[in-house]
Amino acid sequence: MDDDQTLTARLAADLDGAFEQFVRANADGVYSVALRLLGDAHEAEDVAQETFVRAYRSLARWPKERILELRPRPWLTRITLNLVRNRARVRRPHTQPLRDGTWVAPEAERPEVHAERVEATAAVTALLERLPERDRVAIVLKHVHGLGYPEVAEALGRPVGTVKAQVHRGLAKLREALGADDSKSGTMADNEVTR
């Protein structure tokens, strides 16, 4: 929250000077949400780019007071979700499965670790795809983007309690499904941080 306030203060004072940091701070989150909801790396990059371009054009038009009141992460997420929805509508949702295993390796990662992660990612992606849309979006915003529950609620325009329930229900289904599939739960467990 403090970070958000510093950021909005800088954006309000010097949009062009502060905007790059704003994009960098949110690039992974916005891109990941687009990727996991659209399932296509190229489309996800388009949506992420368009999200920030729209954000910039709005900020450039707005008076300072409005920027200062802004909660940047839910606001950006709403823009992303709108763009995702527009594309999904064109593409006919639910008929096309998510493309599995999209994962960009950090430069230093060893190939075998990368391979494991791709496998684990593929398994979770496939299962996530089977969840109802509402639960899926809530989980992606909470755990892939890393938003807090109030932020997810704001981005989705749903009460916090509803969002918590959706995330919880979705995760429970995922957990069950991962347990039912031996090979996939194996790769997931390998990937887990030691407790």
Added chain:
Amino acid sequence: MTEQTPTWRETVAGVRTLRTRAPATLVPDVLAEVGIADGYASLPSPIGEVLVAFRRGPDGSDLVTMLSPAGDAAVFEHEHLARTGRPVRPVREAPAAVRRSVHAGRPVGIGFDLARQSPFERDVLRKAGEIPSGEVRSYAWVAREIGRPAAVRAVGSALGRNPVPLLIPCHRVVRSDGRIGQYAFGSPVKRAVLSAEGVDPDELELLARKAVRYIGSDTTNVFCLPTCHAARRIQPRHQVRFATATAAAAAGYRPCKRCRPVAAVVIA
């Protein structure tokens, strides 16, 4: 372990693996698109692969800021900062107008950012841009046309600092003695570009060695620079060659209004 249902924590950790690093080009793409920073890309051109930097102008048009032979990206970025005062980053895709222009080797729906050039340099580059494809002019011609007839050497320096060679056709300016002269991409490339545009550099040098500076037509009594399109349409049997404008004037010829081989004052 693998046969059991994963713990709650393991499930969350699994979902978190779906967080993905955004492609490295995302930030530069955004900054270039909104006009905060310049972007660049490697693009095919008539003289091979080149690095081209661009940004969105205030009116939404695409401005090309720098063009260099393909080479070290870090060197290009450093030079861009030094020349324009703005950082530049590689983007996923250049704007369509920029791609079209570089592919064609001439500006198609783009502008240039010459804010860092002096007014004199801008005049020189703008004048070079008026030279039609398939023709050449001399450094002295450019100097005279922009109203600075004594600044021939300065014209040469200004063209040498052309930030956007190829698209601003400094290659169409050659030495008065007919030699092709220097080029950002090297003299051989300058010859090749001119050849591709329909100028024969060997023939140009040959004419200069024979002290032929102007070509006239004995049917129209007009004299031109050798590469002027009007001069090249003259039938060989009607061609008259001159070493100096004075000789042409003495023979009763007037200068071509298209290629303006001599200053207007001389005509009177």
